[in-house]
Structure formats: structure tokens, C-alpha cells
Amino acid sequence: MRMRVSKLVTIERHIAEEEHVKRGATGEFSRMMRDMLLAIRLISRDVRRAGLNDVLGLTDGTNVHGEQVKKLDQIAHDTIFRAMDHGGHLCIMASEESEELIPIPPEYERGKYVLLFDPLDGSSNIDVNVTIGTIFSIYHRVTPDYVGDGTLEDVLQPGARQVAAGYVCYGSSTQLVYTTGNGVDVFTYDPTIGEFLLSDEKIQIPNRGKYYSVNEGNSSKWNDNLKKYIEYLKTPSTDKRRPYSLRYVGTSIADLHRTIMYGGIFMYPADRSSPNGKLRILYECNPLAMIIEQAGGRASDGKNRILDLRPEAIHQRSPLFIGSRDDVLEAEAFLRGEFPEGAE
Numbered sequence: 001m002r003m004r005v006s007k008l009v010t011i012e013r014h015i016a017e018e019e020h021v022k023r024g025a026t027g028e029f030s031r032m033m034r035d036m037l038l039a040i041r042l043i044s045r046d047v048r049r050a051g052l053n054d055v056l057g058l059t060d061g062t063n064v065h066g067e068q069v070k071k072l073d074q075i076a077h078d079t080i081f082r083a084m085d086h087g088g089h090l091c092i093m094a095s096e097e098s099e100e101l102i103p104i105p106p107e108y109e110r111g112k113y114v115l116l117f118d119p120l121d122g123s124s125n126i127d128v129n130v131t132i133g134t135i136f137s138i139y140h141r142v143t144p145d146y147v148g149d150g151t152l153e154d155v156l157q158p159g160a161r162q163v164a165a166g167y168v169c170y171g172s173s174t175q176l177v178y179t180t181g182n183g184v185d186v187f188t189y190d191p192t193i194g195e196f197l198l199s200d201e202k203i204q205i206p207n208r209g210k211y212y213s214v215n216e217g218n219s220s221k222w223n224d225n226l227k228k229y230i231e232y233l234k235t236p237s238t239d240k241r242r243p244y245s246l247r248y249v250g251t252s253i254a255d256l257h258r259t260i261m262y263g264g265i266f267m268y269p270a271d272r273s274s275p276n277g278k279l280r281i282l283y284e285c286n287p288l289a290m291i292i293e294q295a296g297g298r299a300s301d302g303k304n305r306i307l308d309l310r311p312e313a314i315h316q317r318s319p320l321f322i323g324s325r326d327d328v329l330e331a332e333a334f335l336r337g338e339f340p341e342g343a344e
């Protein structure tokens with residue numbers, strides 16, 4: 001639900017104002033976010049230029065200078081790493097693009113924060129000019145040593161302990177959706193001045209929507225209760241609440257963004273070939289779940305609250321049901337085998 005803003009506020013000012021009211025704030029979080037915003041500006045520039053790669057002589061293999069051209073998601077990963085590795089704010093990083101934990105280079109100071117990120121989500125959509133995104137999740141380190149390297153223990157924290165979470169949509173405009181636990185704000189990037197300007201403040205998702213979002217191509221592999229739920233959404237009801245409309249971009253942050261703004265439910269369920277679904281807990285499910293809960297919605301694995309999950313591996317996956325509170329609760333009821341009258 002839009003809470004349009006007319007006042008002119010940059011994200012840097014917004015973060016500084018939030019930090020100013022936060023007891024004991026040292027300004028370190030603001031400085032860390034400043035570095036993250038630099039990375040996002042650079043990725044936005046590279047994403048906007050991606051369509052010109054062939055024209056610019058950048059092919060999938062080597063460019064006109066015979067240099068190996070990296071894929072855009074690897075470039076995005078490198079951009080975030082190079083923007084974040086030397087600020088002295090982080091003790092460890094983890095990325096969808098890196099099998100192992102990413103230590104801070106020995107020549108740089110370590111800090112109290114942990115950064116988990118998916119540098120470019122939805123990369124299968126890059127070549128067809130469909131919205132892609134960046135997702136990030138920030139924690140305080142839990143290991144007491146405030147100068148040494150962060151560890152797996154600092155990374156494998158439940159999502160409820162996140163200090164901040166955000167995603168960037170590189171769509172018709174570049175928008176950053178962000179929370180530090182004090183509501184969800186949306187910033188739209190104006191590349192002509194290089195600023196992220198506050199465009200929607202403290203957004204709230206409707207308690208129920210009219211859209212469902214799932215890859216129906218997987219329906220033959222779903223369990224019967226899930227099939228019943230999706231069939232129920234498509235069956236007209238006398239109160240005109242149903243049928244729902246199907247929308248599916250295939251980029252999680254794009255499907256989530258539409259869901260948060262219009263209401264409804266986005267799902268990546270488990271199925272016979274993906275028993276834990278496809279989306280990763282640390283840098284997809286958890287940040288999206290923090291944002292949706294801050295906007296008044298709900299996120300579960302079909303049974304358990306996403307933010308309560310205790311991840312055991314960096315790239316561990318989870319089924320995800322996320323969106324309007326009443327829609328997610330209804331999906332969970334179907335998955336338990338509890339069907340409303342007439343839906344048996």
C-alpha cells in the first residue's frame with residue numbers, strides 16, 4: 001500500500017536521522033550503508049548498460065580486448081565485495097555467488113557487522129530485460145572477539161536477529177526497499193543526481209490481496225494439499241473474492257515487491273524435485289521475511305515462521321510462503337489439510 005511522500009529526503013539523511021534517535025548509535029551503521037549504496041549505484045549502472053554488451057563489444061566469452069567478460073551477477077558480487085571489504089564495519093560476508101564464507105582481507109580492520117547478500121537475483125531474466133534485483137541482510141556479530149575474523153556462527157543466525165534488510169529492484173526505475181526494524185521505506189534512484197530519494201514511507205501490505213504468484217509449471221510435483229489451495233484460489237466465489245489473478249516474474253524481489261504493494265501471496269513451495277524449495281534462507285527468505293513482517297505481512301515455510309528458522313548451512317534452502325497475513329494463513333491451513341467448506 002503506497003504512502004506517497006512529497007518531502008525531499010535522501011536515503012543518507014533518512015539513515016542518519018534513524019541512527020540519531022537510536023540509543024548508543026555510533027554512526028558506524030550509516031557509514032556501512034553509505035558503502036553499500038555506492039555498490040548499488042554501480043550495479044544499477046551496469047544493469048542498465050547490460051543490453052548494450054554486444055554493442056559495446058562485451059560478449060559472453062571475451063571482449064574486443066581479449067579479456068574474459070564476467071557474467072553480470074559475478075560483476076555485481078565483485079562490486080559489493082570491493083565496496084564493503086575495507087570500511088572496517090564487517091567481520092565476515094557471505095554471498096550467493098561464493099560457495100564459502102568471504103573473509104575480510106587481512107590488511108583491513110574488522111567490524112561488528114555481518115553482511116549476507118544475493119548480488120543479482122533473477123539473473124535468468126537479465127537477457128530479456130525483465131526486472132532483476134539485489135538482496136542484503138545485516139546482523140551484529142555474535143562471536144565476542146571484536147577484532148578477529150567472523151565465523152560461521154556469526155553467519156548462521158536466525159532471521160529474527162537481523163539488524164537491517166533490503167532489496168533493490170532494477171526495474172522501470174531502480175528502487176531500494178529497506179528496513180532497520182522501524183517500518184519499511186522505499187527509495188527511488190534518480191541517476192541524474194545520483195541520489196536515492198524517499199518515495200514511499202512506512203508501507204503496509206493489505207491483509208488480503210487478489211494476486212497469487214507461483215511457478216505453476218511445477219504443479220505436477222506439488223503435494224495434494226497445495227494443489228487444492230491453488231485450485232481454490234482459481235475457483236470463482238460468490239463474494240467475488242476469488243478467482244485471484246496469477247502474476248509470476250521469476251525474480252523473487254519483483255514478485256515480492258508487487259505483493260507488498262498490492263497484496264496477495266508469493267510462493268516458492270517444496271516439490272518432489274526440490275524438497276526444500278529453491279530460495280535460500282540466509283540471503284533471500286530472511287531479508288524478504290523481515291521486510292514483509294515490518295510491513296504487516298507474514299512469511300513462513302508453510303508451517304514455521306521464516307525468521308525463527310535456525311539455518312545450518314550458508315546456502316540452505318527453504319520453502320517460502322510470503323505476503324498478506326490472511327493469504328499466508330489460509331495457505332498454511334490448506335497445507336495442514338484444513339479446507340474451508342466446499343474446498344474439500
Ligand code: P6P
Pocket residue numbers: 121122123124215250251252253268278
Ligand atoms: P523458477 C531466480 O533465479 C530465483 O532464484 C528467484 O529470484 C526466483 O523467485 C526463482 O529463482 C524462480 O525460479 O524455478 O520459477 O524459474
